Amino acid sequence: MLGKIFTEFLDLVEEQFGYEMVDKILIESNVPSQGSYTAVGAYSHEELFALVIKLSESVNVPTKELMLIFGQVMFKRLVSGHPEILNAIDDSFELLSHIDDYIHVEVLKLYPNAQLPKFSFNRISDTEVVLTYQSSRPLASFAQGLLMGCGEYFNEGFSIRREPQTSDSETDVVFVINRAMKECEHA
Ligand code: HEM
Known part of the structure; x- marks a missing residue:
């Protein structure tokens, strides 16, 4: 880390x-x-x-609560430290779809020592995505905090739940993320 x-x-x-x-x-x-x-x-x-x-x-x-808050704050700090990485990204789901194939790739160029998790992204609808987190480090609550920070950053009112809700794994987690539907400007 x-x-x-x-x-x-x-x-x-x-x-x-x-x-x-x-x-x-x-x-x-x-x-x-x-x-x-x-x-x-x-x-x-x-x-x-x-x-x-x-x-x-x-x-x-509780430690989980502290990791959530830390992730939430950290998202804003990561973004303000590297505004160029987010230049071409317009909304939160676009960002989430490019964590592995773009954002963390750029991170690795800047910090060759970085140890990064794996994400897979599945868009269910305009308002729902499923993101799976996998890492050898148990940082899923930190990831969840980053997701909360991302929703706030784009002002998209995220609600995030873990599936199955009974699992308390911190290394393999499925996040189901819903966002408030944005008003269509050209309706
Ligand atoms: C919502 C979007 C993002 C999520 C969910 C996410 C998730 C994570 C997680 C969970 C880690 C900890 C490593 C692990 O779990 O194995 C991590 C590390 C990191 N991420 Fe991201 N990330 C996101 C966006 C970003 C952005 C926008 C940047 C920079 C512009 C960034 C830069 C980094 C850096 C520098 C590390 C540290 C690597 C290390 O400690 O070795 N991430 N990310």
């Missing part, structure tokens, strides 16, 4: 809870890098989980 993800996470913790909290979770988790990350360096995702677990204990919010 790129150092960039860690620095964004620690920035968010500082913004929300202050620098003392950053210090506290770094000390309590005793992570190998001790908080010095370089943006293009690669670190184990276990290290992120160790920090999230300590934050969860300190602020009394």
